[in-house]
Amino acid sequence: MVVEWDPALALGHAEIDGQHQEIFRRYAALVDAMESGRSAEIGDLFGFLVEYAARHFAAEERVMAEAHYPGANVHAAAHARFVRELAELRVLYEVNGATTGVAVKTRTWISDWLRAHIMGVDLGLARFLRGR
Ligand SMILES: [Fe+2]
Numbered sequence: 001m002v003v004e005w006d007p008a009l010a011l012g013h014a015e016i017d018g019q020h021q022e023i024f025r026r027y028a029a030l031v032d033a034m035e036s037g038r039s040a041e042i043g044d045l046f047g048f049l050v051e052y053a054a055r056h057f058a059a060e061e062r063v064m065a066e067a068h069y070p071g072a073n074v075h076a077a078a079h080a081r082f083v084r085e086l087a088e089l090r091v092l093y094e095v096n097g098a099t100t101g102v103a104v105k106t107r108t109w110i111s112d113w114l115r116a117h118i119m120g121v122d123l124g125l126a127r128f129l130r131g132r
C-alpha cells in the first residue's frame with residue numbers, strides 16, 4: 001500500500017488539495033524513516049505532522065463555517081478523532097520504537113484514513129462548495 005497522493009483525490013480546491021499533497025508527502029517520509037530505521041527524523045516528522053494536520057483541519061473548518069456547511073460538526077469530529085489517533089500513534093512509537101509492527105500500523109492506518117476521509121467528508125464538502 002503506497003502512501004501517496006494521486007489525482008483521483010483532487011477536490012478542485014487549490015488550498016485544500018495543496019495541503020493534502022503536503023500531508024501525503026510528509027507521511028510518506030515518516031513511513032520511510034520508520035521502515036529504514038532513521039529514527040533521528042521520526043520525532044521531527046511527528047512534530048511537523050501534528051502541527052500541520054491541525055493547521056489543515058483549521059483551514060477546512062474555517063471554509064465550512066464561512067459556507068454555513070451543514071455537515072461541519074460531523075466533519076470536525078472526524079478531524080478531532082484523527083488528532084487523537086495520531087497522538088496515540090506517536091505514543092506507541094515513543095514506547096516501542098520503530099518496530100516492524102509500529103511501521104506497518106503507521107503505513108496502513110495513515111493511508112486508509114487519509115483516503116477514506118478525503119474521498120468521504122472532504123469530497124462532500126468540495127461538492128457542496130461547487131454547488132453553491
Ligand atoms: Fe482534508
Ligand SMILES: [Fe+2]
Pocket residue numbers: 060075079117121122
Ligand atoms: Fe477534512
